[in-house]
Amino acid sequence: MPYDYDLVVIGGGPAGEKGAVQAAYFGKRVALIESAPEPGGACVHTGTLPSKTLREAALVLSGYRNRHLYGIRLEIDRDQATPRMLSRKDAVRRLEVERIQWNLDRHGVTSFRGQGRLIDAHTVAIEPVGRAESTITTEFVLIATGSEPFRPDDIPFDDSDVDDSDTVLALDRLPGRLCVLGAGVIGCEYACMFAALGVEVVLVDARNEILPFLDREIAERLRQAMVGLGVDVRLGRKYTRVHRVADTAVRCELEDGTHVDVDKVLFCAGRNGRTRGLGLEKVGLVPDKRGAIAVDASYRTPVPNIYAVGDVIGFPALASASMEQARVAVVHAFDLGYKTQVGKLLPYGIYTVPEVSYVGLGEEDAKKQGLSYVVGRAFYRDNARGKIVGDRDGLIKLLVDKESKKLLGVHCLGERAAELVHVGQAIMTLGGGLDTLIEMVFNYPTLAECYKYAAYDALGQLPRGTSKS
Numbered sequence: 376m377p378y379d380y381d382l383v384v385i386g387g388g389p390a391g392e393k394g395a396v397q398a399a400y401f402g403k404r405v406a407l408i409e410s411a412p413e414p415g416g417a418c419v420h421t422g423t424l425p426s427k428t429l430r431e432a433a434l435v436l437s438g439y440r441n442r443h444l445y446g447i448r449l450e451i452d453r454d455q456a457t458p459r460m461l462s463r464k465d466a467v468r469r470l471e472v473e474r475i476q477w478n479l480d481r482h483g484v485t486s487f488r489g490q491g492r493l494i495d496a497h498t499v500a501i502e503p504v505g506r507a508e509s510t511i512t513t514e515f516v517l518i519a520t521g522s523e524p525f526r527p528d529d530i531p532f533d534d535s536d537v538d539d540s541d542t543v544l545a546l547d548r549l550p551g552r553l554c555v556l557g558a559g560v561i562g563c564e565y566a567c568m569f570a571a572l573g574v575e576v577v578l579v580d581a582r583n584e585i586l587p588f589l590d591r592e593i594a595e596r597l598r599q600a601m602v603g604l605g606v607d608v609r610l611g612r613k614y615t616r617v618h619r620v621a622d623t624a625v626r627c628e629l630e631d632g633t634h635v636d637v638d639k640v641l642f643c644a645g646r647n648g649r650t651r652g653l654g655l656e657k658v659g660l661v662p663d664k665r666g667a668i669a670v671d672a673s674y675r676t677p678v679p680n681i682y683a684v685g686d687v688i689g690f691p692a693l694a695s696a697s698m699e700q701a702r703v704a705v706v707h708a709f710d711l712g713y714k715t716q717v718g719k720l721l722p723y724g725i726y727t728v729p730e731v732s733y734v735g736l737g738e739e740d741a742k743k744q745g746l747s748y749v750v751g752r753a754f755y756r757d758n759a760r761g762k763i764v765g766d767r768d769g770l771i772k773l774l775v776d777k778e779s780k781k782l783l784g785v786h787c788l789g790e791r792a793a794e795l796v797h798v799g800q801a802i803m804t805l806g807g808g809l810d811t812l813i814e815m816v817f818n819y820p821t822l823a824e825c826y827k828y829a830a831y832d833a834l835g836q837l838p839r840g841t842s843k844s
Contacts, residue, residue: 388416
């Protein structure tokens with residue numbers, strides 16, 4: 376029997392959009408089911424774009440970037456700061472929703488509003504809000520339902536002053552004091568953003584280091600910068616209880632016997648795959664305890680015609696990687712002979728203050744692998760553009776193989792780090808190394824010029840005559 380569609384995508388976030396459009400581009404009949412009123416998923420509505428927009432607004436409103444340059448500190452109108460930040464966030468969200476809808480429409484993707492649920496491997500039910508359920512049939516299914524914040528039972532989320540990383544975006548006021556539980560990516564980003572706005576921030580984590588996946592030098596430099604920003608970083612401290620102690624105070628009790636009384640608490644300790652209500656049991660799929668669906672290298676589940684991509688499959692849970700996973704899954708499903716794998720060099724961007732981004736190996740990784748390497752560093756404070764923008768914390772750090780002089784890893788800390796890392800990523804992808812950077816001509820003055828001087832720094836640690844520079 377012919378199917379209604381060649382592909383049904385459940386979830387309209389970055390992965391769902393790109394997977395649907397990729398299939399439609401190659402002439403496939405595609406339907407996309409999204410439970411929210413608008414497409415975009417957590418990336419557009421509650422996660423990536425809103426939080427980064429709020430960060431940018433916070434830096435502008437606080438005058439953070441110019442404090443050291445001109446000795447000026449802007450006084451924030453607390454009554455106006457919150458609505459202005461939220462207004463900017465909503466404007467960016469609206470523009471991105473319009474772009475997504477335009478992209479789906481121009482490729483002829485049929486959009487359905489409602490909860491998608493598997494009836495069997497080839498039949499999907501659509502449950503619209505306030506309307507009768509309908510079903511459609513399909514040759515292939517792509518699950519791209521994303522993730523949701525992990526909410527442990529011992530955190531009182533029913534208190535209006537206790538938020539997770541989704542609900543904090545409905546900020547009703549700028550708190551005077553904030554406790555962030557969890558020094559992962561989301562926790563560190565929000566801690567920096569609120570601290571830049573003049574909020575007293577206490578960052579608590581049971582681990583002894585922030586962002587343990589980072590190169591340790593970079594992580595420690597970031598920690599020091601956060602402390603300089605005013606964040607009270609308390610590591611190796613586990614919370615034991617969170618509860619209200621007054622009309623205007625919530626208390627976070629720590630296992631060392633201390634406590635923190637604050638206006639608001641932000642709990643940031645991971646996310647779970649959004650798989651409840653998908654009907655996975657109907658086709659024999661069982662997600663793990665964090666809601667993640669198992670897939671193979673082509674993002675196919677144990678059910679051959681069902682694929683899953685993005686946050687719902689777990690690590691790395693990046694919008695950038697999720698979009699590529701969806702494209703690979705669709706190409707594999709229809710044997711299109713186009714994009715067969717996600718690029719092996721994934722860049723990571725962390726939008727703290729200062730910004731952090733890296734690609735490839737950190738020093739700890741290189742040591743574990745027994746690699747022989749040298750490190751080259753160039754600091755923004757020694758760079759003309761760095762002096763102009765007043766970034767005193769920034770640097771570019773290169774890990775270089777001693778034998779081949781190829782780049783093993785690139786680490787950026789400071790202004791535009793998430794943009795600058797792509798220079799190193801491109802060189803690594805093409806197999807380049809120190810000679811490539813030394814031969815390149817960079818615009819002057821630019822932060823990217825740090826690459827050349829980091830390369831010279833690394834070169835100076837190698838035996839003379841190993842480069843034609």
